[in-house]
Amino acid sequence: MRTRFAPSPTGPLHLGHAFSAITAHDMVRATGGQFLLRIDDIDQSRARPEWEDLITEDLAWLGLTWDEPPWRQSDHLSDYRAIVEHLAGRDLTYPCSCTRRDIAEAAAAPQEGTPKHGPDGRIYPGTCRGRPMSDWTEGMAIRLDLAKALPDLDVGFTETGPARAGPHRVTLATLLAQVGDPVLARPHMAASYHLSVVLDDAAQAITHVIRGEDLFEATQLQRALQALLGLPTPIYHHHRLIRDDTGKRLAKRDDARAIRTYRDEGATPADIRRMIGL
Numbered sequence: 001m002r003t004r005f006a007p008s009p010t011g012p013l014h015l016g017h018a019f020s021a022i023t024a025h026d027m028v029r030a031t032g033g034q035f036l037l038r039i040d041d042i043d044q045s046r047a048r049p050e051w052e053d054l055i056t057e058d059l060a061w062l063g064l065t066w067d068e069p070p071w072r073q074s075d076h077l078s079d080y081r082a083i084v085e086h087l088a089g090r091d092l093t094y095p096c097s098c099t100r101r102d103i104a105e106a107a108a109a110p111q112e113g114t115p116k117h118g119p120d121g122r123i124y125p126g127t128c129r130g131r132p133m134s135d136w137t138e139g140m141a142i143r144l145d146l147a148k149a150l151p152d153l154d155v156g157f158t159e160t161g162p163a164r165a166g167p168h169r170v171t172l173a174t175l176l177a178q179v180g181d182p183v184l185a186r187p188h189m190a191a192s193y194h195l196s197v198v199l200d201d202a203a204q205a206i207t208h209v210i211r212g213e214d215l216f217e218a219t220q221l222q223r224a225l226q227a228l229l230g231l232p233t234p235i236y237h238h239h240r241l242i243r244d245d246t247g248k249r250l251a252k253r254d255d256a257r258a259i260r261t262y263r264d265e266g267a268t269p270a271d272i273r274r275m276i277g278l
Contacts, residue, residue: 001033003208004071005059006197008040009051012258013058016212016242019276023239024210025064026278036204037066042073042080042189042196058259062269071204073196080191080199083229084142084184088133092149093184095136096128103127116178119218120194124180142185146175149228157223161238163213170220170227179221198222202231213238242276 005021007013013021028035037059041047056070073080087093098106106125116123129145136142146153153172159165183192191199201209209219216238226233244257262272 001028001031001208002036002204002206003028003033003210004036004038004201004204004206005064005066006038006040006200007055008043008046009048009055010043010046011051012260013055014242014257014259015272015276016257018058018062018259018272019242019278020210020212020239021059021064022062022273022276022278027210027237028208033207034067035065036068036071036206038071038073038200038204040073040193040196042077042191042193044074045188047074054260058263061263062259062272071200073200076196076200076203077190079203080185080196083195083199084191087144087149087184087228088142090149092145093133093142094128094131094145094181095133095140096124096131096143096183097140098124098127118179119215119221120179120182120192123178124182126181129181139187141183141187143181144184144228146172146179146181146224150175150224153224153227155223155227155233157219157233157236159216159219159236159238161213161216161236162240163238164216168220170223175220175224178217182221182225194218194221195225198225198229198231201234202226202229206234208237209234210237210239212241214241 003024005024007017025035039052041052084093100121103122103124106127124143128143150172153170153175156167156169159168182194184195185191219236223233259272
């Protein structure tokens with residue numbers, strides 16, 4: 001069993017991160033497997049080395065250890081670009097100049113029905129589909145033409161998390177309805193989150209992906225990308241989320257619940273485990 005914890009160095013870790021990291025670490029250590037640390041710094045405009053330093057300090061303070069040097073996405077940007085270029089060479093991609101507002105307005109048009117969100121944001125209505133890659137510039141996204149790339153998609157994955165345990169099926173019709181053509185590379189970035197995480201999991205030989213239930217819906221898109229690229233499929237485990245007093249899941253802006261804050265106030269790692277129900 002090999003799993004990973006993949007925080008973004010864009011702010012302090014909070015109690016939700018602690019729950020996810022400890023859950024993954026405890027599960028893999030119970031099997032004698034390996035726990036890896038991945039630094040999700042593909043967005044270089046927001047990543048900061050001081051946040052990465054704090055991440056490793058917090059995790060070590062919690063008593064977590066990792067079995068290989070941290071994997072940094074910023075060290076693999078050329079690998080991501082190569083895959084995007086490969087798919088473009090197969091005529092499976094197109095450039096997209098739509099802004100979030102453009103997509104929202106198109107989705108809200110009466111003929112489109114009620115606006116919906118999926119794991120890649122608002123479901124993309126296909127506005128730019130068919131544009132040639134020769135139109136692409138650095139300020140544009142690159143999208144996958146799902147119907148062209150995976151016309152016969154019908155694959156599955158296994159979920160072991162408490163809420164949706166069991167086999168799950170992913171089809172082209174489901175993806176088109178719930179995601180639309182996904183972004184493979186965002187403007188001024190080598191790849192999107194979904195593409196980079198799929199490539200990283202394969203490169204690191206991850207057998208089990210353990211993460212929050214808010215990412216369950218992303219699994220269907222990531223499974224489709226695995227099928228497209230001929231990559232292995234891990235077993236997935238989506239755990240409960242740590243929420244604030246209003247029921248909202250914690251976010252990076254919740255500095256009051258940052259692990260660093262609790263450390264400074266004299267809490268112990270055992271205190272953190274009690275706070276998050278472990």
